[in-house]
Structures are given as C-alpha cells and as structure tokens.
Amino acid sequence: MAHVVDLFFPPSISPQVSCVLLLISLAHTQNIVVFQPSYLTATGPMVTALLLGNTSDISLSLRTVFPSNTTGSIGSPSCVAEVTQWVLTREQVGKTAVQVQLRLDKSLRLCGENETDTDCCPKPLCVLETLQVSACVGGIPQASLLIQAKIHALLVPANVGSDNKTVIPNQVYQPLGSCPCDLTYKACDVRCCCDKDCSIEDLKLFVSHCLPGPFGGQVSPASDYQCSVQSSDDSPDWFPFLCVNSPPENNPYLGLFYQGDTITSKPGPSFQRPVLSAPVPVNVYIQGSPIFTLNDQYFTIPQEVLGRCVNSAPVAFLKNFKVKCVTLLRSCPTGSPLQTLPTDLRIKVKNGQGGDVVVDVIDEVAINLSQFISSTDAVASSDERLECENVTLALDYKFYWKGNGITSVTLTHTVGTITLSSSVALTTRYSAVFLNGEFMGEPDSGNPGYQVGRPVIAGILDTLDNNTGSIQRTSINLWKPVSDGFCSTAEKKPVLFGENSTSGCLLPVSRQNLTQCNLLRETVSSLQAALITATYVAKSGNPDPLTMTDWVNISFVTLNSAMEDTTSSCYGIPSHQHVHVWSLITGMVDGIPQRDIRALQVSYSLSTWALDCGGGDVSPCVDPVETQLFPITSSVTFTDILINTGPPKTRFQINFTEYDCSRNDVCWPELAFPITKYYTGEPYSQSLAKGLILVFFFITASILGTQWRQIQQAWNCAAL
Template identity: 35%
Template sequence: MTVNKTYLTIPQVSLNGQCMQNAPVAFLQSVDVQCITDLDAYQVQDRIFNMKIKNDALRGTVTPKVIYEDTFNLDKFITNTETILSIGSASRNVTVEEHYIFRWDNNTISEINVRIIRAEVNTNQKGILTQRFTVKFLSHNSGNEKESSGNPGYQLGKPVRALDTNRMDNITTLRLWQPAGRGLCTSASFRPILFGENALSGCLLEVGIDENCTQLRENTLEQLDSLVQATHVAMRGNSDYNDLSDDWLEIIRAEAPDSSADPAVDTANGTCLDVPAQLLIRILISDAGAVEGITQQEILGVETRFSSVNWQFQCGLTCEEKVNLFPVSAAVQFIKIPVQLPPPLTRFQMNFTEYDCNRNEVCWPRLLYPLTRYYQGEPYSQRVAQGLLLLSFFILAVLLSNPWARVGKA
C-alpha cells in the first residue's frame, strides 16, 4: 500500500486468461506474466515510479529505485507490425518489460528495485505488443542468485535449484521456454521450473524443404538441451550451493538420440525421420516430515527423456521456396511418492474374505456402527432409543422361547 492509501498494482492474468491492468501486488507472492496489447490502445501507466510505499505499521516509507534500459530487438515484443508513414511523424517509448524486486525483513519491506525495459517505436506504427511483468520477493540478507526455495523443504511455487558442475559459474536452474512474438525459439526467453507445478511449453523452428536432416536434429537437440543446463538438483530448498555433498542429486539423463546417425530413408527432400521434438522432465517428490506443523517436501530424483517424431515438409499444390514451422516442446511432471507403502495383506485377510468389509455387503465387525458417534444418519438419542427397543424385543423373545418355558414347568 502506498502513502496515499492506494494499492500498488501491475497487470496480472485472471482466471479466465485475460489481463487485468490494475491487479494489486500481494505480499510475498511472486508474479511472472505476459500481457498482449494493441499498440493503438497502449497507454503509459504511472505505477510505482513516483510512489512511496509503506513498509510497516509505523508510517515508514520506502522509495523505489528505478533503472531504465533500452532494447532495439522489436521483433521479440511486437508482431503484425505495420508503419503508416506521414510527414513529421515522431517516435515514442513503450514499456516492454517491468521487473520488480522487493526485499523484506520481518514482514516489512526494506527495499524496492525496479528495472524498466523500453523500446522506441514510431507513433504511427501498428501491431501487437507483448509485455512481461515480474515480481520477486527476496529476504533482506540474500543475493539474487542464492535465494533459497524453502527452509528446509521446498515451498510450492519456488524455483527448482540446480548446479552445473561443468562451469565455473555453476549456479543455475531448470528452465522452460517463454515464447514471445511469433513464438520462435530464437526470440524466446526462459522462465524457471517451479516446484510442484506441472507445466508445458514450446517454441517454433523455421525449416525449409531442402533442410539437412542431420542439421535439423542437431538444432532441435540443442534447443531442448538448453532447458537443462545442469548436472545436479537440490534435494532440499536450502541446500548449500558450495557443498555438493549437502543433498545434491545427480540428474538422470536417458540416452539422447544420436543426431549424426542419418537414416537411409532421409534421401527425399522435405522428409526427416527420428527428429528430437519433445523433452519430458520427471521430478519425484515426497513429504519429509514437518516443521512447526508445516509439511516439508523434498526432491527424490530428476530424469530427462527425449522423444522423436518424423517430420515432413507441408506444402500445397506446389512446394514454393518458403519455410515451415517445426514445433519443439518440453513438459514437466511432478510425481509424488508416498512416504510409506500400504501394509501388505495378512494371510487371514487373504483367506477369510467373509470378514473383509470392503469385499462383502454384510460387515459383521461393524454391526454396532449405527450406535457409534461416527454415524451421522440420525440423532444419537434416537439411535440409542431404537437400540434399546430392539434389545428389549430380543430379551422378550428369549424369555418366551422353549428353554425358559421348560424351566417354568419344572
């Protein structure tokens, strides 16, 4: 909340997939969204740049530190472009990305850093603008690259932490594509894989009818490999980056297809077999106890596996000198493993199934279930009265039976 008693807002995606331009930013809730706007309808939003944000209940304030950057790669953000030239046409700046970093300490905001990326366009230019907005909350004493994803277990929605022992700068993360514009892989950005969230992403490669199959396999494999530039993942949300023995798990990689092995049938133009097109990342997770009543989750293992498709150039009546779009995709699947397997059946349960309430309509072990507190079909007092009435009928029947009649005659 600002000092003017208004909420800090940024565009966010609603449940129906539409972008809400003035959605409040929730405390400790990270955001990473993309919104599409027509350049004709674009308006500059004065969100945080000249505002003062409250940091606690004692009327303290924090002034955001704003950094502006310029980009000249318009194809990454603007599609369906069309420029209507006119005499004296000027240019204007449009915001393509906004990144907010909030540092917090003891439920108060201590620092706000904002990075604004702008692009210069012609005032008469038309097209579709793709904007990206991110919000990240970091503890006051942590760096951007070493922010933990839980303590000790992973928190849902936090990035999966990873290491690449083959590099000097070994801190990394598992990633997915975040396409923009035409959805090409060359212009796609990346977003981290978040713990506990299954996801699917993809991008497009431009291929021609005379495409070399070996080169195509190498390109697709390179694009898929770029998502997992890591050798180990953290078992816990706070595993030490500087200590590989601190619960770091090696990523299990299924054998990647050999891009140099060119099948003999790849002789016809516009046809390639066994092209790597999909990457499946499976992450096994499990509960690992609780801290102060909060369940802690950890990663048990990570496996990557490729799958291939046969590609054929698509054209109409005549195959002209044009390009096709070849889709590559990646999927993340979190599989939860139970802490304990269900106990095996005993020999009595296997042999005497008439006593198994799950296999029979009549369940003798639960004969008195209606008289227990777990039964909610009727009031308890009514059930007790009915039970006593049945018991009285049973006693009366016993007294009037033949054995008691014989005792009376004797």
C-alpha cells in the same frame, strides 16, 4: 491429476482459422483469394470473416445489393464502393490471411415519439439489407462475400441508468402498491407485466413469462383446502368435512395489494461508490502492507488487477510481481506511464523506519523492439510514419529490504523509439522484486510436501569459497508458445506439481538446413536443453539449499539412433523432451497428504525430419531457402508410487484360505458381523454394547418363553 494441453496455434488466430489451413495452402499455391465463409447472416452490429490467399495487392469495396425481382440473384461482384451505414476494416493476421470486419455505424436505440434524431431506429426491425464485400486486384473482382443483415432495435429505456432511485417505505405504515415486482424507478422491469413503465413492445418480449403469484402482481390462486375450490364431482373423501371457509383476502400476503403512499425519489445514483478514506501510513512495514511516498501517498506501479492492467496500483511490501500490459497506440503517448521523465521516477519513498530513500533510476535504450511490439499494421509510406521517442517499454524495480524496512530502491527504466503507421500493439513490462541483501526470497511449494499446482523446485550446485556446496534454485520448464508460435519467440512456463502437460513450438527448416544434420541436431538440442538447466530436484516443497539430502539428482536419458542421414532427411533429431516425475505420499498433516519427489527423469525421443512436398506445394523441395515448420515438443508426467501399508499376511493366511473372506463365498469370521472388526458402520465399542444387549434380550425371552415353562412343568412333575 489435472491434464493441461497447450496447442501450437498462435493466440492471434482463432480455432476456426486453424480448421481452414488446407484452404490457405491451396489458395496460396494457386495465387487466388477466397472468403471464408462466403455467406453470412448478421443479427448484430458486428460481422467478421476471413480473406484467404495472396492478399498483398487486394483492395476491399463494400456496397448494398438488391436481389432481382425475376431471378432472385444478386448479380456479379463490383469493385465500385458505395456509401453505406457500415464501416469496413481489415487486419492482417498472417501472411495469407486477412480478417475483414464490418461494424454498424448507427445506434440501435429505438426512436421515441416525435423524435427528430436520425441516429436511431424508427422501427423495431432496424436494419434489413444485403451487403456485398468484393476483393479486387486492379479493379477486377477476385472474390465476394454476401452478408444478409437483419438487426432489431435494442428495447432499452432512454432513462436507464439515471440518477434516480426508488425508496421503499416502511411497510408497517405504507405497504407496497399493487405491483411488488416494480423495483426500478421509471424503467421497465423484465417479466413484471404489471409495471406501468413497460411499453407494448416491451411486454411482447416476456408476456408469456410473467412473474407468477402475488409478487408478480397476480392474486395467488385459492388453496385446495378452500371449500369453494372443490366441486361435488371430483372432491376427495374428506371433503367437505375438513375444508376451510376463509375469504381470499385472508392470506399470508395481506397488505401487499393495498394502495399505499409513495415517497418522491431524491436525485442520486442507485449504486453510490463509497468515498475512499485517505491512506494511513504505517510506522513499520510488514508483509503485504502498502508502501508509502514521502507525502503519505501510495507508491504505485502499473499492475494487473482482476485480469486488467491498472496504471496506478499500490505496491505491497515483500510481494513480487511481473506483469505485461498491451496497449494499442494510434498516436504518440503523452502521459504516464508510457511517457515519463526520469525526474518523475526519482521520488522519495518511506523506508518504514522513520526515514526515506530515493529511487535510483537507471536508463536503458532498447535497440531490438521485437519483444515489445507484437503486431503492426501494413507498411505505410515514409510520409505517413510517425516516430515516438523515449516511450517507456519496461519498468523493473528492485527493493532492497532488511527487517521491517527498505534500505534502497533501484529502477531500470527501458525506453525506445516506436514508429507508428496507423496503430501499433505495444507490450510493456512491469516488475518488482524484493531482495534481502542480494538474494530474492523464493516462495516454497509446500510445507513440507509438495502441493498440487505449485512449481517443481529444481537447483544447480553452486560451490562456495569454503568448499561447502549450496543449491541455487531454478525451475524445470516447458514450452509456452506465444505470438506466431515459433521457437524463436516462444517463452517458458514452469512445471507445476501434479499437473500433466504437453506443449511445444514450431521451428522453420529449409532444404539447406537438412544438408547440415549435425548443426540441425545441435540447434534442436540447445533449444531443448534451455528448458532444463538444473541438475537437482527438491524432494519436498521447502528444501534447504545447504542440505544435500533434500535434493535428488536428475537423470537424463537419450535414445541412440542407428539410422544414417541422407541428402534430404536427418535422423536422430531430439524433437520431444519428456519429464517423468515419481512422487510418494510420506504422511498426512491436518488431513492433507504430503507428497515428496523420489525421482525425476528427462528423456528425449528421436525423430526423422524430411520435407513434405505433397499436396501440390513443392516450393520447399525446389527452393533451398523455402522453409517448412517442424514441431519441437515437451511434456511432463507425474506418477504416484503406491505402497501397501497394510500388515503382512501370516503363514496361516497365505497357506489356508478357508477363512479368507476375499476369496470365499462363505466367510466364517463375519458370522457375528455387528460385533466384529468387519463392521465399520459405528465405533466398535457401541456395536459391541448393542450386540450384548441383544444377547441379553434373547436369553431373557428364552427364559420367560413357552419352552422354559414346559421345562419348569416337567421339573415339577419329576419332583412329585
């Protein structure tokens, strides 16, 4: 089984930041700021550090410093900024943390001969300086960061990626030249020391790692069997009787080192992108075929392709998807898909049956933008704010289909007004579902048994008008912390069969909340209950919603707490929810084990919540509205039910163990091992046939051997 563990740290903070949480708390308590780390060595064009503590009124300054010739010290920090070749930026990553980033505003390309461009490196050691970043409050430095920058130039040819390409001629008539590893036109090939395009600086990088042998431009050494190789001192015994006299040119690489003619390269890209043919509309839609508009173009919706969002991706018939795309806005969008008029969305789509349908657009205005705006910059003045109206926040398509055609298409277009200060991270959502009538086709998790990695299918009993019960599909979920990791913004992820997992979120609790323990318990219980709303779980991966025998009841277990609440703590908080699934292998289909779920139990572990005022932070215990973070977790465990499928033991095997090979050093049934059932090296019929042949040879050897002749002589003497 696979094991998956989700940590509670928000994805915007790296694991290194989590290691310095103690420093954040200490800096916040003492109202100071510190850089972490306080000294860096930069070998690339970008440097990142963290400023921890009370960063509300902090300003940053950057300057170039020089060590003293006598003491070697840098000197005290200064709040006077200087003009450098570095760009200093800052980003708030928490209430008490600021990410400071320095980016070199200069090209690392090595200057050519007689080049007048100043945006290049005159020497291979391009940057060698010491920088000091000072964090100041009111012109007084509070903390400093020293950066030793030692950056070399990038030895990349100026014409790399040109449109020229090398044409290798037919070697039958025009063999390669004396440098077979020279594959790139007018560019230095790495480790190809015979390449005439490599400069002296390039060769220094790999002069000790040149390509060996003839393909690297080096004549292959003579073989050991050559008569000219071995000397008379260390020659083997067979030398010189079996050595070979052959000229060095007579080798398998004959022809590689002859001077051949060259062909002038023609302008053109090395890797030409093939011209895509025009889309060919289909007569009827089948699963997976693209949907076309009335003018025979692909019907496109922003989707995720190879981990990146593509604004114009074709929509496939009967393929549901739901994606999120994050865009950093620095100005109001003007083009599709973030700025789209409803008239542009009401397009005609071919229905796959010779007609067309028009997309019905429903406009909605989002008031709460918290689920769409994940992060913003520091608050700016009212004059610097810019309001962007009617920005597309979500596009939710519903395709209604029947047979091999589309009956109708509806689109819910969600827009909102975005306020920009300098930049905003906007998360837009796009989805498409195909509904057969009013029901969406649900994918199965196996056929028939569950497959590892597929979602566990759960359900809720839905009583129809004719009193026949039907199961409405749903899922069993775990916590999926995102953004800041709080339970209020956390999402849910489905439980995947065969994968043990643990995840959780954080709930802020104040001293005032701990005085209302019943309300706190109800709040946590409602958060945990929202993960599992189902009452049934499917036995197999393709259950029938109308067959109750395909479903199993979910059992819920809650531990009772005998403790009593106090004024500063609450007992019996269901902070951990555990899902235990028992599965059983019921058979094999094409060599794949088929697993069914036999039971599913949901249990809650109770814990005691009390404020922790240790470590010098006593504000939560003094201020009734100051909060501390408490974890709410969920987990799932899968257990295989083992069944002994072997034949039952007989009374003789139970009472008498003399012939039991598993409990005795001497195993009489294995005396004739090759011809018994214990031998599994080959089929029983073959081992039996070979065993009988050996017995036949043994009898024949006995008859024709010395003993048989002695018996025959004794018989003849007795007869006389």
